Amino acid sequence: MSDLAIRVENLGKEYRIGVSQERYRTLRDSLARIARDPLGSIRGTLGNNSTIWALKDVSFEVKRGQVLGVIGRNGAGKSTLLKVLSRVTEPTEGYAEIRGRVGSLLEVGTGFHPELTGRENIYLNGAILGMKRDEIDRKFDEIVAFSEVEKFIDTPVKRYSSGMYLRLAFAVAAHLEPEILVVDEVLAVGDAEFQRKCLGKMSDVAQEGRTVLFVSHNMSAILRLTEEAILLEKGQLVLRDATSKAVDYYMSAGFSQVGERIWHADEVPAQSAPFRPIALRVCNDNQRVVDTVRSTEPVTISVDYSLEGAITGLRIGIYLLTMQGEFVFTSFDTDDPEQYARYGVRPAGHYTSRCTIPADLLNEGRYLLGLNASAFRVKRYFHDEHSLAFNVDGAGAPGMQWPEPRLGPVRPRLEWSIEEVNR
Amino acid sequence: MTAITSNTQDEVIILRPSRGWGSLNLGDLWKYRELIYFLTWRDIKVRYKQTLLGAAWAILQPVLSMIVFTIFFGGLLNVSSEGQPYAVFSYAALLPWGVFSKALTDAGRSLVINRNMITKVYFPRLVVPISSVLGGVVDFLIAFVVLLGLMVYFEVTPTAAIWTLPFFLILALITALGVGLWLSALNVIYRDIGYVLPFLTQFWFYITPVVYSSSEIPENWRLVYALNPMVGVVEGFRWALLGKQAAPGPMVAVSAVIAVVVLISGMFYFRRMERSFADMV
Numbered sequence: 223m224s225d226l227a228i229r230v231e232n233l234g235k236e237y238r239i240g241v242s243q244e245r246y247r248t249l250r251d252s253l254a255r256i257a258r259d260p261l262g263s264i265r266g267t268l269g270n271n272s273t274i275w276a277l278k279d280v281s282f283e284v285k286r287g288q289v290l291g292v293i294g295r296n297g298a299g300k301s302t303l304l305k306v307l308s309r310v311t312e313p314t315e316g317y318a319e320i321r322g323r324v325g326s327l328l329e330v331g332t333g334f335h336p337e338l339t340g341r342e343n344i345y346l347n348g349a350i351l352g353m354k355r356d357e358i359d360r361k362f363d364e365i366v367a368f369s370e371v372e373k374f375i376d377t378p379v380k381r382y383s384s385g386m387y388l389r390l391a392f393a394v395a396a397h398l399e400p401e402i403l404v405v406d407e408v409l410a411v412g413d414a415e416f417q418r419k420c421l422g423k424m425s426d427v428a429q430e431g432r433t434v435l436f437v438s439h440n441m442s443a444i445l446r447l448t449e450e451a452i453l454l455e456k457g458q459l460v461l462r463d464a465t466s467k468a469v470d471y472y473m474s475a476g477f478s479q480v481g482e483r484i485w486h487a488d489e490v491p492a493q494s495a496p497f498r499p500i501a502l503r504v505c506n507d508n509q510r511v512v513d514t515v516r517s518t519e520p521v522t523i524s525v526d527y528s529l530e531g532a533i534t535g536l537r538i539g540i541y542l543l544t545m546q547g548e549f550v551f552t553s554f555d556t557d558d559p560e561q562y563a564r565y566g567v568r569p570a571g572h573y574t575s576r577c578t579i580p581a582d583l584l585n586e587g588r589y590l591l592g593l594n595a596s597a598f599r600v601k602r603y604f605h606d607e608h609s610l611a612f613n614v615d616g617a618g619a620p621g622m623q624w625p626e627p628r629l630g631p632v633r634p635r636l637e638w639s640i641e642e643v644n645r
Numbered sequence: 646m647t648a649i650t651s652n653t654q655d656e657v658i659i660l661r662p663s664r665g666w667g668s669l670n671l672g673d674l675w676k677y678r679e680l681i682y683f684l685t686w687r688d689i690k691v692r693y694k695q696t697l698l699g700a701a702w703a704i705l706q707p708v709l710s711m712i713v714f715t716i717f718f719g720g721l722l723n724v725s726s727e728g729q730p731y732a733v734f735s736y737a738a739l740l741p742w743g744v745f746s747k748a749l750t751d752a753g754r755s756l757v758i759n760r761n762m763i764t765k766v767y768f769p770r771l772v773v774p775i776s777s778v779l780g781g782v783v784d785f786l787i788a789f790v791v792l793l794g795l796m797v798y799f800e801v802t803p804t805a806a807i808w809t810l811p812f813f814l815i816l817a818l819i820t821a822l823g824v825g826l827w828l829s830a831l832n833v834i835y836r837d838i839g840y841v842l843p844f845l846t847q848f849w850f851y852i853t854p855v856v857y858s859s860s861e862i863p864e865n866w867r868l869v870y871a872l873n874p875m876v877g878v879v880e881g882f883r884w885a886l887l888g889k890q891a892a893p894g895p896m897v898a899v900s901a902v903i904a905v906v907v908l909i910s911g912m913f914y915f916r917r918m919e920r921s922f923a924d925m926v
Contacts, residue, residue: 237924250837305923306660307660308766308767309658309660309767310763310764310765310766310767310923311920311923311924312660312662312663312920312921313660313661313662314662315662316661316662317659317660317661318659318660318661319657319658319659319660320657320658320659320660321656321657321658322656323656324658324767326765326766326767328765328766329765332761332762332765332766333759333761333762333766335687335691337690337691337694337695338687338690338691338694342687342690345683346683346684346687349679349680349682349683349684350680350683350762350766350768351766352766352768354679355679378694
């Protein structure tokens with residue numbers, strides 16, 4: 223019994239739909255409701271409208287010293303689970319038992335104040351994360367060294383570059399020494415070099431025998447840091463297995479729709495409005511929706527969506543990712559300045575945005591397609607990096623005479639010339 | 646490995662939905678006392694970091710108010726100041742009033758301003774309004790130096806009861822915290838509170854004897870008047886510093902009782918609402 227660090231039983235969390243959009247009630251609305259339904263208001267059931275279970279009947283256990291990965295699509299309940307376990311929010315039902323000091327990293331740099339210096343922010347942020355002052359004193363030099371901002375430690379962080387800021391923020395978080403560490407997508411920030419360093423630090427933590435719960439969209443990070451993972455889907459735990467198997471399941475069975483992803487109304491978050499995705503499709507040269515395309519033929523990607531109202535500066539984009547979660551490219555339908563000028567304001571209506579990935583580009587293997595709808599620097603209406611998976615068949619691709627895997631996500635047909643150079 | 650685990654004092658946290666009124670859980674608050682210190686320190690530091698005059702603002706505000714009040718109320722309108730120089734009379738009240746109104750406004754807004762921390766990290770939420778209230782004490786101490794200067798200038802000798810001042814300061818802070826707890830929790834749900842706050846402090850200013858003396862209030866209404874805890878605070882300050890009148894014992898007692906009731910009810914209400922802060926703020 224005592225070798226368990228976390229025990230979760232039938233945990234559920236219910237949110238009222240539209241809360242994120244309305245943000246807060248106004249007194250006037252509540253007064254109007256109280257007038258209509260005085261008894262209900264006293265019991266605190268103001269307007270008991272539709273709700274959504276972000277987590278439902280989730281049960282699992284984590285042994286002391288175990289590093290458990292949590293995977294699942296956007297909106298599957300991963301972040302909600304971590305918020306409940308790190309006591310930021312209360313569960314609506316069920317029960318969880320946590321043995322040991324919990325440190326949660328749902329974000330780096332929580333409470334950082336731009337006017338304060340790096341030194342001051344280390345103390346402030348450390349205290350917010352639950353460190354004692356003498357603990358921060360003791361680790362101060364180590365934190366500064368890890369962050370590589372020694373020279374600017376007495377400069378207000380508002381003068382820091384975004385990279386320096388992130389490094390300092392992560393450095394504080396990385397030196398937290400709780401018995402149980404709960405980590406959300408914090409590694410998805412910063413440049414590649416920094417990510418590598420963070421990942422290294424995380425694997426040190428994992429090897430020190432600390433209990434870690436680790437959420438990430440980066441499958442290679444999950445594979446590298448965890449041995450076992452749970453998979454969440456629509457708020458429910460659907461699988462717990464060795465990480466490699468869970469990732470496999472998530473990447474393939476989880477995307478069983480053949481070359482097509484359809485969004486039902488209840489899958490679209492309320493804050494996406496007025497944008498609503500309808501379908502994302504992968505079509506071959508004959509315009510048929512397929513699960514497998516050939517590397518040697520052009521591939522058409524089409525996005526069906528509707529706008530319930532006009533959007534200014536809207537751009538619809540696709541992401542192409544490898545199964546390890548690494549980006550191959552991002553492209554938007556208004557990348558062309560002329561196109562962008564033409565669709566400055568997109569009126570309400572039903573649309574299809576279509577693009578073609580040229581032939582002889584992708585290597586054989588399995589890829590993920592993601593969808594993004596945003597207005598630059600205004601709002602990200604919709605974002606899903608894992609909408610759909612499809613296969614690329616290598617038949618006829620350059621170099622197929624050698625039956626060996628080619629490294630890299632692309633396999634372009636390049637013009638080679640070979641000359642004999644005579645001296 | 647086993648040796649280590651058996652040595653560790655296991656801290657078991659049970660998470661389950663809470664119903665109804667919870668306990669205050671002051672033990673947890675005590676564990677996070679350093680965070681109260683750091684947040685208070687942050688508020689003070691940030692407040693003066695990018696201002697031209699820095700800490701001088703803590704003096705300028707009450708001094709300028711005192712000058713205006715002395716000219717208009719003390720001079721032109723000839724408001725009674727219990728035989729004291731009007732400048733000292735009003736400044737002695739402006740000190741606790743200043744710390745109170747600042748604490749109340751800051752505490753009322755504190756949860757919404759710190760929403761980014763609240764949605765990301767666990768800590769007892771009471772830490773946030775408490776540190777907002779404490780942040781004003783430094784201003785008070787700075788402004789207090791001016792009062793001593795004024796008293797020397799006008800040759801007012803403090804009474805022997807000056808040692809009771811900290812009690813009245815605490816009474817002002819308790820009142821601000823109590824009301825601030827109610828307002829900050831309500832502000833999470835109803836952003837109307839942001840608009841109510843300036844009006845509330847202005848209104849409260851008029852029902853507190855800052856520019857006038859509470860001796861203007863009819864004798865048999867004084868205890869009702871003292872239901873406003875700031876009446877007890879201001880009376881206490883004037884009595885302890887300037888003397889010249891009987892101790893305002895009954896009024897202070899009424900004020901103190903109300904302040905404590907507001908504080909305790911505020912804490913319970915705050916704790917009850919706390920569970921939904923992260924989802925609503």
